[in-house]
Amino acid sequence: MHYSVSLKNLARMQLSAFVHQVELTSLGNILITMKAFNVSSYALPMITVIAGKSNNTTKCKIISLSDAISLERDVEFSTSKEDLKAGEPKWANYVKGCIANFPCTVPGFDAVILSTVPVGAGLSSSAALEVATYTFLEKLTGRVSKKQEEKALACQRAEHEFAGVPCGIMDQFISVMGQEDHALLLDCRDLSTKQIPMYDINEFLFLITNSNTPHKLSSSAYCERRDACYEAAKVLGKKSLREATLDDLQVLEIQKMPEYVVKRARHVITEIQRTVDAAAALEKDDFTKFGELMNQSHDSLQKDYEVSSVELDTLVSSAREVKGVLGSRLTGAGFGGCTVTLVRKDAVNEVIDVIKKRYPGKATFYIAKPAGGARYMSTDIAKSDFDSDIENA
Template sequence: MKNKVASTFERIFESKPILAFAPGRINLIGEHTDYQEGLVFPAAIEQGIWVAIQKNNSISCQLFSEDYQQEFVFDINSFSPKKGHWANYIMGVASQFQQAGYVLTGFDLVIGGNIPASGLSSSAALSVAVGTALSELFNLKIPKKSIVLYAQKAEHLFAGVKCGIMDPYASAFGVKDRALLLDCRSTTHVDVKADFGDYSLLLVNSKVKHSLADSAYNKRREACEESVRILQPTFQKATTLRDIPSNDLAQVQHILPSPLFPKAKHVITEIERVRLASKALEANDLNHFGELLKASHKSLSDDFEVSCAELDFLANESWKLPGVLGSRMMGGGFGGCTINLISRSSMEQFQSEIYSKYKSQFDIEAEFIPVNISEGARILE
């Protein structure tokens, strides 16, 4: 894809581009903890978005999408979002740079990617790739963390997506063979060795996305915020559920109304699972890591109630198969992928059995996506 994007740029714009890349991401564990200022455990992957860019000595920004085979042009001094359009991510980042006081002129740009499924943060990869490319093109020397924050805000304002910090952060700061233990309160991270030895990570795409997702997300978020308000008189220093220790769950259950407790329980225990998972990887205890993946799925399904029949089936059937240490739904819920830790020697049997069982149960053909942990956004030679 890198060569394709570069050659397309040279064919359309007849000049040599600067090339930038930003990866998609997986999240090993830690779902629905970010908006309670908790911990998450993402990693960058090899698949991502490539950007070819060069100045054109005008006020016109000429864009081409390799994936959509579509052109788009805007004036660098006067532009606004275009509902539902891929160019919003590029315009959004440019707008954030301008608002921060950086001076931009017209540029030519080609984008293309190979991120295979929803849930791997192609939009964050695009925003971070564009930010990295613009910073290099105009010699702005913008720090990575600033690019992350501009990318997040660009999605909020131009794409209308209220994304968290994890996706652009993992895309920008990814390190090969290491996961990022990211603190969503301080927006700082620690690299953790992710050596899976004879095991590999495999995503199984359920190929479904239920319409419940957006409304359920808002309700879960409100439930967490309401729980904090009710708990604050007892836990006076708590500003989010992140501040409630997991060994105080019995007291939390006593205080909270029964509809709220399971949601709070998930967030409190999931943050603890992230801590334990990072320690398990550091100690190379893959069995414990796998058990934490299972516990995360059960909590997301039973307590937080953001799973669905398809994801539950894929996780539960995976746990029964040889060579599988753990499996769980990944992402916001109600569809998307499961993430699985499987021995390489069992990979073929796993794919064959899951494919046939899932097809038989739901008449859907599962998609299998191998992922390797790779480095974050960068300028390419």
């Protein structure tokens, strides 16, 4: 029996045992197509677990025990790559995509999936499922990825091709590469990474607040922003906005580009610099500076990139009222989902109380710390480890 657990903080995140933790992105929500920086993503103590074994056939039978799935909890399909097609239930498409992008033939198997990651909350539940599945397949077949980048990219392709979601790459990278007490800096230009230590964060914690208004990444809004950034880069004669500077914004204005194109470009260009500054702040244990950058990031996401919402803005502004809060911003793709707040430990209860008073909906709260990425677990330790993760989620 194989366990795969994906601990994904953002991303956030196998039975012969695969655990994958969820991922949280504090800064740098930049489209992968813009070849920018992503930073301060780290894995959360929420988990997606896959438990399973080979069944000596060419078909897989999977049951999902996730509370987020109300219908079609079980599915059966051929593992032959020629037969794999997207369909219903939608959650199974992520598994199909991983099988389709796996580098060798996948035998039939029986598996059960259990996840504590909220769906549609911007905490990368899809990447958690993908990376947990891929880790499970590695153990099932004995074919382990030589490079972590290849594994992350295969999971991204699974989401593009079978779920129809034009996601970036940060969620998959942190789900694969997450390390305890570290954030991950990813340069999307060349996919180079750097682990940023967060050992001295003991005085603070990250409070995740779920607005319980699900975001929908598959919408045209994502494509509109991507296309606007492409258009801006093209006018500037750049391969991507990763090469642009603030001075280039004047060129866009002189060229009389539409206001929304200038705003999208301004967010991307300034967010890249904030990301670099955030990594430097973490390396100096300057959490005050990091919090300031979080605030600037949300304001830019709200006004220039326009991916926030009334609900998210209410959560952020409410949190910022509390003296012990260093910074607060949306996390994930926006348009709903969650916020992340950097707060002193002795002020977290006050933050929760203020949000409950100010927010008209019913928010859900999670206290997070940087955790590890996807890993294999033996059946001997899987249950105790899983119970511990559930307790701390």
